[in-house]
Amino acid sequence: MSTLTDPPKASFRLSQLIYDTRYRSYTIQIVALILIVAAFAWLINNTIENLESLGKDFDFGFLGSAAGYDINQMLIPYDNQMSHGRAALVGILNTLLVAVLGCLAATLIGVIAGVLRLSKNWVVNKLMAVYVEGFRNVPLLLWIILIFAIMTESMPQPREFRGDDATQAMLLDDSVAITNRGIWIPRIGFSNSLSGNEAVAAMDGATPVATGAIDWLVLFGTLAISIVAISFVRKRADRIQQATGVRPVTWYQQLALLVVPFGLVAFFLGLTIVKPFLQGFNFTEGTHLRNSLIALWLALSLYTGAFIAEIVRAGILAISKGQTEAAFALGLQPNRTMNLIILPQAMRVIIPPLISQYLNLTKNSSLAIAVGYMDVRATLGGITINQTGRELEGMLLLGGFYLALSLLISAGMNFYNRSTQLQER
Amino acid sequence: MKNTVFFGALTVAGLAAGMASAATLDDVKARGSLNCGVTTGVPGFAAPDANGVWEGFDVAVCRAVAAAIFGDSTAVQFVPTTGQTRFTALASGEVDMLARNTTWTFSRDVDLKFEFTGVNYYDGQGFMVPRDLGVSSASELDGATVCIQTGTTTELNLADYFRVNNISYEPVPIETNAEAQQQYLAGACDVYTTDASALAATRATFEAPGDHIILPEIISKEPLGPLVRHGDNEWADIVRWTLNALIAAEELGITSANIEGLASAPTDNPEVNRLLGTEGELGAMLGLEANWAMNAIMAGGNYGEVFESNIGESTPIGLARGLNAQWTNGGLIYTPPFR
Numbered sequence: 048m049s050t051l052t053d054p055p056k057a058s059f060r061l062s063q064l065i066y067d068t069r070y071r072s073y074t075i076q077i078v079a080l081i082l083i084v085a086a087f088a089w090l091i092n093n094t095i096e097n098l099e100s101l102g103k104d105f106d107f108g109f110l111g112s113a114a115g116y117d118i119n120q121m122l123i124p125y126d127n128q129m130s131h132g133r134a135a136l137v138g139i140l141n142t143l144l145v146a147v148l149g150c151l152a153a154t155l156i157g158v159i160a161g162v163l164r165l166s167k168n169w170v171v172n173k174l175m176a177v178y179v180e181g182f183r184n185v186p187l188l189l190w191i192i193l194i195f196a197i198m199t200e201s202m203p204q205p206r207e208f209r210g211d212d213a214t215q216a217m218l219l220d221d222s223v224a225i226t227n228r229g230i231w232i233p234r235i236g237f238s239n240s241l242s243g244n245e246a247v248a249a250m251d252g253a254t255p256v257a258t259g260a261i262d263w264l265v266l267f268g269t270l271a272i273s274i275v276a277i278s279f280v281r282k283r284a285d286r287i288q289q290a291t292g293v294r295p296v297t298w299y300q301q302l303a304l305l306v307v308p309f310g311l312v313a314f315f316l317g318l319t320i321v322k323p324f325l326q327g328f329n330f331t332e333g334t335h336l337r338n339s340l341i342a343l344w345l346a347l348s349l350y351t352g353a354f355i356a357e358i359v360r361a362g363i364l365a366i367s368k369g370q371t372e373a374a375f376a377l378g379l380q381p382n383r384t385m386n387l388i389i390l391p392q393a394m395r396v397i398i399p400p401l402i403s404q405y406l407n408l409t410k411n412s413s414l415a416i417a418v419g420y421m422d423v424r425a426t427l428g429g430i431t432i433n434q435t436g437r438e439l440e441g442m443l444l445l446g447g448f449y450l451a452l453s454l455l456i457s458a459g460m461n462f463y464n465r466s467t468q469l470q471e472r
Numbered sequence: 473m474k475n476t477v478f479f480g481a482l483t484v485a486g487l488a489a490g491m492a493s494a495a496t497l498d499d500v501k502a503r504g505s506l507n508c509g510v511t512t513g514v515p516g517f518a519a520p521d522a523n524g525v526w527e528g529f530d531v532a533v534c535r536a537v538a539a540a541i542f543g544d545s546t547a548v549q550f551v552p553t554t555g556q557t558r559f560t561a562l563a564s565g566e567v568d569m570l571a572r573n574t575t576w577t578f579s580r581d582v583d584l585k586f587e588f589t590g591v592n593y594y595d596g597q598g599f600m601v602p603r604d605l606g607v608s609s610a611s612e613l614d615g616a617t618v619c620i621q622t623g624t625t626t627e628l629n630l631a632d633y634f635r636v637n638n639i640s641y642e643p644v645p646i647e648t649n650a651e652a653q654q655q656y657l658a659g660a661c662d663v664y665t666t667d668a669s670a671l672a673a674t675r676a677t678f679e680a681p682g683d684h685i686i687l688p689e690i691i692s693k694e695p696l697g698p699l700v701r702h703g704d705n706e707w708a709d710i711v712r713w714t715l716n717a718l719i720a721a722e723e724l725g726i727t728s729a730n731i732e733g734l735a736s737a738p739t740d741n742p743e744v745n746r747l748l749g750t751e752g753e754l755g756a757m758l759g760l761e762a763n764w765a766m767n768a769i770m771a772g773g774n775y776g777e778v779f780e781s782n783i784g785e786s787t788p789i790g791l792a793r794g795l796n797a798q799w800t801n802g803g804l805i806y807t808p809p810f811r
Binding site for chain 2: 100101102103115116117118119126127128199200204206227228326327328329331338416419421425429430433434435436438
């Protein structure tokens, strides 16, 4: 005979919340959640109460009121009667400009320095080591200030270019002026602009030119179409090579596709190079690269470039030596081995840390404060906050902008990263 | 991540505002010293001397307030602030008062929630250019590169002036007076613009002051004065009446030389007696000692003495009293009565 005993009745006691491993993790998580929520609630409540006691409200209306201050570097039209929001946008574009220029230059410098640091040539190798160690072990701020100081203190003033007994002369057939207020380079204007802007002569006897966004769009559109056409030509050449083993000669077709449409469009738009010249206190016309932009751009590129060089070197070293030997065994030359075998594989190692370097560079661009570059920190986060007293709103917007920009960059780079990863099945 | 940034900003704002609401006089007394926001260095107005001791026309206001509270003009911690950081420093409670060439404007008084406690210098914005530039008027500055301190009223006046006169300029934004001086002397800007008094003070420190001229145009009204946070009226009263005491002292002929004698016994002039605490309860009304005004005046002398010893015509800065003479001498310096 068998006796049936009831299974022990599951009675729940409070102490189980701590001593029973089935419940303990839930208890800890719930307590932690309550603490976090309470802390946030306290912070928000504290902020609201203190804003009230100061008699301040939380309002973004200031973005619509007139800014009243001028900005020296503007990528879009702006004058001091436009709104604080517009001024913030001018600052945002300036931030984006230096970030994009910086990322491009840093990548270029980094890849070259990283590859050269692996060179068997002792001098090249050591030079690159000095560059990398020199730049990444000295604070970025010092480099920015150093380059800015060199530009302002040791370059000639614009007035030294003036007159018959000028002590300074412009470079490259009177087209580039290096001064202590920045560098003036020629700009491109259009004498038959499509944008409908009136063409104005820069000085007596010069061709009247106008600027227009539409002209640039047409020009770059033509270039893009040419590049697509060139890729078709190359694919066709690939097909013929696959079928017959002989690659047809296409370089002249490619060159013609690149040059002829571009040349025709440029001719019809009346593309003209406008050189800077001295007028009044400063050079005028041309494009003015201000000291602040040059200092910030160069320092950011050189500094971040040093980090990228190490990332590139690590990526290349991560590829087994057997790959190189196999490529050599197949008769590939060293530079083709690098381009076709090593770098494509190294990219998988390089891209993830590269993303964080791009993010660093973008955020470091707020060091513009050291040289008075008018980025978004200087307009929205500086003068606007100071004139309107909206610290909380301004700082939240500024934080939100940098956050959004960083997330966008990582999203873009992650997309690129996925496309270069090994496709596994 | 997004939350972290948001709440981080809230924390800073919350903590900062939390400090601002307490009674300032009690805080200052408990701390034993006054935190006074000054410039990062404008000779004559606020700059450390060779021994690191702050001195100048604005510094004298801080010292007078400290003397009125503690009877000790050295009980001051000077906090250098730039044009951009000054208001945050004051609003957050990092400093108890600002005496920092700050222009009294409507929006600063009303919208930024500050309380201006008077005017210690009536100024106006001017332009300084190198003499060999051959410029004699601000209207000839079309296309010039102008060094300008960001976050100041001068920045807005400059924009207005060039807009009204329909001429163009290139602003070079800089943070501090020292930075502006370096950029201007290197020729990175043609013109330096700020309050005319600060231009004179800056020019006085150049190797060759004669090579630079200050243009005749004064393009704005810049009443400069000390300010405190909105909402603590007792504290504002102390700062306001300390400044007024210095002004009244000059008007009544009380100087650092004769103050000891005047304060030792009641004189024939009741207003002098009230001011120096030998009659009436003015000190107690402010929550201070009876001899508060005497201490404030002894810190650096009366308004006129402070002016003469820091920025007056006998100093390298060499500013005339002009608008800043007593009202009895045709100036604008005027205090309400001590009654």
